[in-house]
Amino acid sequence: MGKRRVVSAKYLVILATVVCLSILGLDRLADVPTVRFAANQLLAWTLLLAAFGLLAGIFNLLYIHAQRIWRGRPEWSMSLVLIGVALAVFSVGMVESSGAFGPLMQWVFHNILTPVPAALFALLAFFLAAAAYRFLRIGRHGSSWMLAGALLMMLTQMPLLRGLLPDAAYATMHWLIDKPVMAAMRGVLLGMSLAMLMVGVHLVFKE
Template sequence: MGKRRVVSANYLIILVTAVCLSILGLDRLADVPMVRFTANQLLAGTLLLATFGLLAGIFNLLYIHAQRIWRGRPEWSMSLVLIGVALAVFSVGMVETSGAFGPLMQWVFH
């Protein structure tokens, strides 16, 4: 019975993905206000989900490397460098008033 639920869940995910892609494709082909609104909502939800996924990954990375430092694991100094660089990049992003295209951000990422 467990295997059947997994297969049903997979088909449901495929169906939802196909419907979302169809709506996004229809938005590019036709100028229908309801489709445009739905496509914008789908894109906003996807962006929000991706943001939370990225934040969860960053916090997990920092947590694991903080544990390596705390426990004195081999090459803990590299974990210290990683955390220091992550905090420095975050600080630059918070200080830079010109946004992503400011000179300080350009220097960090180029």
């Protein structure tokens, strides 16, 4: 009985998927008011689902880190910091009458939430420099071409060399971006899309 129930549920999921796909597909292809209304309702439900997913994610995160603290797993102190900070920010938002737009919450945003990720992101320059120094080397297999491409891109975009480099360098840079690079990237995008489609079909219809 349990297995039959599972099978029935899977058929229901497949049916719901096909119905939703049909409505959204028809809405994209033809401007029919009834279909448009149904599509809008589905999309609005998606909004609700996403908001619920966000909440579920927050609770899941807290649960996992609480478990890590409770069981004394490695780096449990970091989990403690995470939960403490989350509760502190949550409390600030709840205490203030204007919620997320209150002065205290604005202070947290301007002085903590903004500079910390920006500082971490700024380290990317040093990471890139180390990676470029290590891999963009003459003599390594394949890296000479990458070195030439990276230097061309970098030098043609430096204001200091503006006017000093020949026009052919700029033309080559634009041709590289527009033709081979774009062809490769679109190929990758197409491949990813097809792969995602196939994975989706496999997940829905594998039984």
